[in-house]
Amino acid sequence: MxxxxxxKPNLERIKHLQEALQVDEVIATILVQRGIETYEEAKAFFRPSLSHLHDPFLMKDMDKAVARIEKAIADKENILVYGDYDVDGTTAVALMSTYLKTKHNLVYTYVPNRYDEGYGVSKKGINFALENDFSLIIALDCGIKAIDKVAYAKTLGIDFIICDHHRPGENIPEAVAVLDPKREDCEYPYKELCGCGVGFKLIQALAQKDGETTEDLIKYLDLVATAIGADIVPIDGENRVMAYFGLHVINTNPRPGIKAIIDQVEKTELTITDVVFIIAPRINAAGRMEHGNFAVALLADEEYEDAKKHAVDIDNYNLERRATDKEITEAALQQIEENKEQDRLTTVVYGEDWHKGVIGIVASRLTETYYRPTLVFTKSGGKLAASARSVRGFDVYNALEACKEYIEQFGGHKYAAGLTLEEENYEAFKQAFEDEVSKTIDRNLLTPExxxxxxxxxxxxxxxxxxxxxxxxxxxxxxxxxxxxxxxxxxxxxxxxxxxxxxxxxxxxxxxxxxxxxxxxxxxxxxxxxxxxxxxxxxxxxxxxxxxxxxxxxxxxxxxxxx
The missing domain is CATH 2.40.50.460 (OB fold (Dihydrolipoamide Acetyltransferase, E2P))
Known part of the structure; x- marks a missing residue:
């Protein structure tokens, strides 16, 4: 280690805050280190308020998104709420669909199958919308790179609203509205929302147009807090406010689905760490082992008895996930040892039959063991699919971008990403990734800090x-x-x-x-x-x-x- x-921050600033707050020097030091230097900033930090949330209409295209949804409701159109199969995606789908159902009874949900369709907007999902007369798809936690898919939907007369938080590529899909604070042309003041957080901003805007207040939406913040914890986004700014109020909902009046999970573990008061290690793995397990629809059903349940049944199924998926992840981690560690790859600066392993649903967890486990940028590959639909994890301080997304000549598609964040490539490119990619990391990583980052x-x-x-x-x-x-x-x-x-x-x-x-x-x-x-x-x-x-x-x-x- x-x-x-x-x-140590500037002593004058520490003394000033110490006097303003009447706290000891240690507390004042930690606050100044975190960018909190005045009484007002400290008050906002210690006493989060819903009034600290930004106006949702500051987000690029928000007005267009709201207008299109209002038109769909007025014209009695079928609306399909589409989201990724992980925690961020399924919480976002549950949030958006349950809110829209309070305004409109023609709202349905779609979560792609991890194995059959893969990550993000799929052609199969768009064809499902066509066959079932959906004229509007709201995509959550995905879509920012779905340029071809959105164009295909347009030829079929299907509109898209995209709510994403991943980094865009060079071009933006030609959707009716693209809500993503990471768009270069978006001046929204807070850039680090998760996908469910972007969804919350959209329902906040819809509520505002209907004369409702943010207080009316507090009950949805248990979902947002769960996504914030699971997606490992910064807990500052708006995320801190939403996590704070969302945790309060989880601990005082959670929705039936979350209550059913909490009751299984008999926990009295949950912290964000408990959300990450108790609630999130169970929600994730549905999409990993079976289908993300089970997670959406649990989170959208209105009756506790229904939620209890769904929670039992999801707990079983989680037990199965744990056993599978243990088995694959052991096989991956053995592969590293047998190939004598302990001295490389990257870990890249491949198992043809490894369960695609747990390779992200296995990548995290291997990163804990060898502490270096890690990729775990498996075979999926004739191609190789991988989950990437990184070490603190190293941007694995940029490293993958430097190797994109070997990659079919990829997406993600600084510390976690996913990709697919043709099997014949595996060895060349593996070497290119090792070369790129060797060239760019500060060697100190390879020792846990x-x-x-x-x-x-x-x-x-x-x-x-x-x-x-x-x-x-x-x-x-x-x-x-x-x-x-x-x-x-x-x-x-x-x-x-x-x-x-x-x-x-x-x-x-x-x-x-x-x-x-x-x-x-x-x-x-x-x-x-x-x-x-x-x-x-x-x-x-x-x-x-x-x-x-x-x-x-x-x-x-x-x-x-x-x-």
């Missing part, structure tokens, strides 16, 4: 300090859980390896003249020697609460320790 201590907000003493950790720290949530990219470093620690003699297989480390840490505090390091049992027999050590950690037999106490959640 590389420990990187963030630079822990970014440390600031160094503190154990005496700084008080109940009041933690109460303020808790209000930094929801956490995520651009607003990560604060991480601290403390030097000159010693175990009081109670340190031991714990867990069924003794892989975790539990320490009671103290510093000169400080109270002791329990620290837990998951998967850190092998570091016991560093702290045994009173040896001094330093630790990097976050702070959380431990509840045991009704008693709640603060504890350190260790990220790493060094002598």
């Amino acid at each position: 590389r420990w990187t201590l963030k630079p 822990i970014k440390i907000d600031t160094q503190i003493e154990l005496n700084d950790i008080t109940p009041k300090f933690y109460r303020i720290l808790k209000q930094f949530a929801p956490y995520g990219p651009s607003n990560m859980t604060p991480v601290f470093m403390t030097d000159n620690l010693k175990d009081t003699g109670y340190g031991k390896c714990v867990g069924a297989d003794k892989t975790h480390l539990r320490i009671t840490a103290s510093q000169t003249d400080s109270n002791s505090i329990v620290a837990i390091g998951f998967g850190m049992g092998d570091k016991y020697e560093l702290i045994s027999e009173g040896k001094p050590f330093k630790a990097v950690y976050s702070i959380d609460e431990n509840e045991w037999r009704g008693n709640v106490s603060l504890q350190l959640k260790l990220r790493d320790i060094k002598a």
